[in-house]
Amino acid sequence: MAPVFTTVKQLLEENSEQQFLDAARILIKFADNVINNPNEPKYRKIRLGNPTVESKLLPVAGALECLFEMGFVEDEEFLTLPGNTSLATMRQIHSELNKYVQSMEKVNGPSSSQPAASPLTSVTTRAPPNPPQNTPTSATTRAPPNPLQNTPTSATTRAPPNPLQNKSRQQITEMERKFFAKIENNLIHVVIYEDPRLQQKARSIIPVENLKTEAHVKLETIKKTDSSAMTSIDFRDLMLLELLAWFKNSFFHWVDAPKCDSCGGETQNVGMAEPTTDEIRWQANRVEHYKCNRCQRFVRFPRYNHPEKLLETRCGRCGEWANCFTLCCRSVGFEARYVLDWTDHVWTEVYSEVQKRWLHCDPCENVCDKPLLYEAGWGKKLTYVLAFSKDEVQDVSWRYSAKHTEMLSRRNECRESWLIQVIHRLWKAREPQNSTQRNEEMKNRLLTELVEFMSPKSGDGQNLTGRSSGSLAWRLARGETGPPTSLNTEPYIFKLSEVERKSKVFHVKYNCARDEYIRISKNGEVTKSFSACVNKQQNVFRKEESDWKMVYLARSEGSTTASLSWKFDFTGMEIDNVEICTSSQTFENGVISWRLCSENQCAILTDAAEVKSYRELCGAEEMTLTVMMSGGKGDVAWQHTQLFRQKMDNMEFYPLDIKVYFK
Structure with a gap:
């Protein structure tokens, strides 16, 4: 179906006959003005606040769509027809509207408000039409689908309620105007x-x-x-x-919150500031205002929206x-x-x-x-x-x-x-x-x-966690730390396989360059991502230094502390001896502390690039390995505690290596 006919058909079907006639006559008048006076600027602007437009046009479904189809675009409080717009579509819509208005007036008279048969009654009803079908095989159906559109309803799969059912037509039109403005701004x-x-x-x-x-x-x-992976990745x-x-x-x-540019102290938000001419030039229409807790100076934080400026500021x-x-x-x-x-x-x-x-x-x-x-x-x-x-x-x-x-x-x-x-x-x-x-x-x-x-996905096995960027307070305020109970993966616990029970050895190690664990005692089973086998974690991410060709686990930028723990359940088997390598590195006054604990005993571990033996947990059937990171100096304090630091091309060394022997 041609787009012009579609918009007119929508205008006709979704409204009462009188609403259609009132709106159609206004639209015809707008089109007449432009067609008859193509070089007159005043006819190319429609003020949305005009009482006739507000009462007779905006509340009518399809009316704005007709104007947009004619070529009008949103321009703050106006709809404007750009000077270079072809009038061909406008003439088509003008003709279609005239045809229907004349046919209705022929039946009921020019001013009749009584219902009459629509020219489309034989093939349509007055109920709101379904959205276009979701296949891109024609010129009118290239939009994303409503995946539920063709879902059959039953006692257990009823269609969701219409969230707009309690809104008036005018409210809906106003919301859609704002929605369209948001779309248009982003396209620009x-x-x-x-x-x-x-x-x-x-x-x-x-x-x-x-x-x-x-x-x-x-x-x-x-x-x-x-x-075989080369067919799915390049x-x-x-x-x-x-x-x-x-x-x-x-x-x-x-x-x-920005640091004080005078003394480097922490700052507190005190509201908004007026943007300067230069800030507006770089599309920073919002400027946050902060006050230093130490020296009481004010600090501006412009929210730049121009990517060229962001290449320089590199923050936000x-x-x-x-x-x-x-x-x-x-x-x-x-x-x-x-x-x-x-x-x-x-x-x-x-x-x-x-x-x-x-x-x-x-x-x-x-x-x-x-x-x-x-x-x-x-x-x-x-x-x-x-x-x-x-x-x-x-x-x-x-x-x-x-x-x-x-x-x-x-x-x-x-x-x-x-x-x-x-x-x-x-x-x-x-x-x-x-x-x-x-x-x-x-x-x-x-x-x-x-x-x-059309096929909803599953998040199973994807290790989907709460947000890591931003302060904890900020993430909590936005409700983005994740659900109280994980909807995807439970905290990981290592458990023994039958092979490991028979051999009385458990052996797992982690390579940071590969970002993978290998379970030696379980036929070399490989698990990708450091967090996949972690029981608990706070403020830790994997850092790659392209310049230095190094990789390690670090604290999240700006965090003062961080922690990781791995949990092991050996039920039915008693630990005899544990051998562990925990190769890490600190700078300045950074502190990394390792602890290996069972229910009743703990051993304090030392950072070392070689395996060390610990017998403090002898007789236990479970254990937890925990590492805490803190300290460091200045803005890069988070980089002064580095777990498992190694060269990016070092695929052979495993800076975390855990081997447990059982009685």
Whole structure:
């Protein structure tokens, strides 16, 4: 169905006949003014606060859509028709509206308000129509789907309630106006990432050659370990992981409250300040105001929104992180989208050519391809998640939730059909900018994406945890430390296999360069990620130093203390002797303390690059290994306690090595 006919049909079907007639006549008048006076600026502006517009147009479903389809765009309190807009579509809509109005007036008279048969009555009803079907095979159906749209209802799978059912038409229209303005603002913003000069500036800062070298090294390692993996991952994917790690660990840093620029003391927020001309130039319309607890000076913290400025400041919160990281991705040739979560978070998506799908990338957390992190790990109640690029805006909410029905019940800022139509219209507006080949490529990608959205994911086995970026108080205030009881993985406990019971030996070790555990006594079983086998952890992340070619576990930036513990349950077997290597390193006045405890006994361990023997736990059937990190000096105190520090290419040495012999 042609888009023009679709918008007029919606206007006709979703309202009473009198509402349709009133709105149609106003729309015809607006179109008449422009068509008859194409060079008159005053007819190209519609004030949204006009009483007639407010009472007769805004409350009517489909009326704003008709204006947008004609070519009008939001311009603060006005709708404006740009001077270079073709009037062809406007003439089509004008003709369609005239046709229906005349047919109704022919039956009931020009001023009749009595109901009459609609010209479409034979094929339609007055109930709100379903959103367009979710296949991109025609020009009108290229928007993200409602994954529940075709779900059959039953006593156990009822459709969720309409969250907008208690809102008036005028309230809904006003909410949708604001929603559209938010979409439009972000579409305008992402064009900045395409600036060649800005991309060059970013490339001059990014250690591209070093990242490529590291990606090639890891690629060769993967080839040797698992040659079949090369069909699902390539150099570009590994390059993305290197870029993500560099950005998190070496380039950008998190700011909860800025340090005093005079004495370096801690500061306290005291409200907001007026932005200066230069701050506004760099899109810092919000400036936080702080006061130093030590010297009482005031400190400004502009929330810059221009990625060029962020390449210089290299700091901020999630908005600044995602903004700058998306630019960095575009600068090194990745196709990237800026992703906005309506519940107040932002991140990036990068397209993988070999995997033929979009990968979730959160630079604040150094996390890739874990889209359920926010719902299952942080405990967020997601609503709308939209992705923006120079080519498109897409509703990608369904990728980030395993609970589609629950999420749909919270989506109360616009009608689902309206959102689909808006996204489709914006897509169509960008098609002429691209080649036929590019448009076909985009259509194929979307088809794959729609199929992905239809199948909710599971977060099982992904080690999804609460947020790590930001202070604990900040994370608690936002409710992003994760659910009280984990929805994904329980704290890990090592338990004996039958093979280990028979051999009376338990042996596990960890290599930080590989970021993997190997269970020697369990047929060489391998587990990726240091946190996967940890029982408890606080303020710890894996740090890679690209310049020094070193890797280690460190405290989260800005934290004063951190801890890790590993728990072992040997029920039915009594410990005879424990041999442990805990190779770590401190700088300045950093402190690392190790403790190995059973229920009744503890042994204090010393950092050493070689295995040491401990018999203090003899007779126990369980044990816990705990390490505490604290101390250090200055802003980089968090780096002065380093666990398992080793060269990135050292794949043979295991700085954590635990071997238990049983009686």
